[in-house]
Amino acid sequence: MIFSISKNSFYAIFLLFCLGFTWGTSFSIAKFAMESGITPLGYSFWQSLGPAVLVFIFAIIKNKKIPPTNIKHIIFYFICGLLGIALPNLTMYFSATHVPSGILGLIVNTSPIITYVFSLIFLIEKYSWQRLSGILIGFIGLFILFLPKLSSYSEYKWMLFSLFTPILLASCTIFMVKFRPTKTSSIELSSGMLFASTILILPLVISSKAFHPIAFPLNTPDLFILIEIFLSSIGYILFFELLRIAGPVFYSLVGCIVALAGLFWGYVIFNENIKPIEWLSVFLILLAIILVTKKESK
Template identity: 85%
Template sequence: MISSLNKNSLYAILLLFCLGFTWGTSFSIAKFAMESGITPLGYSFWQSLGPAIIVLIFALIQNRKLPPLNSKHIVFYFICGLLGIALPNLTMYFSASHVPSGILGLIVNTSPIITYILSLLFLIEKFSWQRSSGILLGFLGIFILFFPKLSNYSEYKWMLFSLFTPFFLASCTIYMVKYRPSKTSSIELSSGMLFASTLLILPLVIFSNAFHPISFPLNTPDLFIIIEIILSSIGYILFFELLRIAGPVFYSLVGCIVALAGLFWGYIIFNENIKPIEWLSVLLILSAIILVTKKKINDQS
């Protein structure tokens, strides 16, 4: 019979893979949307508002009441919306026009290392050679995937600027774990965070005239937006739930799964063969997940 700890670990791994493949698929859809002429801000607005509405509907069905709107929760929503969505999206979008996507992917995936360092500084995690080795193995696997993209690039100022993206994401992760309001479900927190990020992004969309209207019948770009709204809605619920049961360091490995998702969709959609060196990367990433998972995962309420 599987012990309680093993069940929790398996549940966390399942959430990690589901979230990673959801976000990995989302990145592919976002690329198609950008190539179809949708502005990054216009796209980002719908990816906040659309999931906010869907997640709110599920929250109302589940709890039959609105998410908490007291001062403590509102501050939590806006800080998470700022650090977890608005700021990292802006820094990533500005960097994307100057930094090749492969290099940007490598930089964004430094988030596990930053998250682990912040977890130690804020006393959320105790130092563990096992977990440190797992984080480094995961990053090494990511590095192997993206290393061929590094050879002919020298715009280091923009590379340094793009480091704000993983720093904001890691900071948001730490904040969520340390200050998550008690007795509030993952779906309620997701809804509040998404509405907060929508309110933060809306002025930028208006002042930059970047709003993209969705019209029916749906054309191809609008269909991409709708599909991404559905995936994002699922992803944000998985995101909070994974943080709740497994903590920030384990969650930070989601970037590794996103990278594997990129390999998977490249093979399925673009018929790209997976090279032996990429199989080594897969092996390193899976080893990293095993090492980090072996540490006890707390089943918090």
């Protein structure tokens, strides 16, 4: 049995790293915004509306037409916006106040395992010991990375509640692959999903009075919101394109790249040394990507 990597696989790896580093940078910016007093709902609203507008404009410029708005597409947009943005963000934000970040990060990154199980159930993927091994190795790499952050913790009900986040994300990924409308670009689907998410989040923002106005001249938190809007716009386009090219199981490894991005920015910005145990984690994550990417052939 031999292993081969196609040109499409190299393209998929490139997209995976771009998306992972984009989202990894976004999480660092989000943390700064939360510490600056911006409410999670207020921040989420801008991270839905801002990218929705930018991606919509880009879609019109590129395709010379408005993204599809028939009933089939609208249903797709709202289900993706609910499962992929609105609900997982809420469960993660509520869990974050009760679950230590190390444990929460590990739980959220169980998404690849859940995605692989769902892919087998819905016949999107065929069973492969190689892919399963890659996913488990990637999770072990993440566990090693998060291990120093784990401490004695007994609020198991909140740990169970936080499991809704990876389950929802995995469900959204499978839905997108299974029911993606034909002849519709990744840019158009991203725009529709983001507008749907904005509509879903808006009532919560209004009822909780969590709206955060952006005023000029910009202060530092507002400037970071605009930077994040730009990064999120790129991220959601990469997200749909990666799903189209490589499928849900490979995409689910993006959490591993997000973790590596955290190490990278810690080294570059905060001059944090990468420890030997963290290099082991990096090796395992890269090995996982290779195993999930390579195609088996006799």
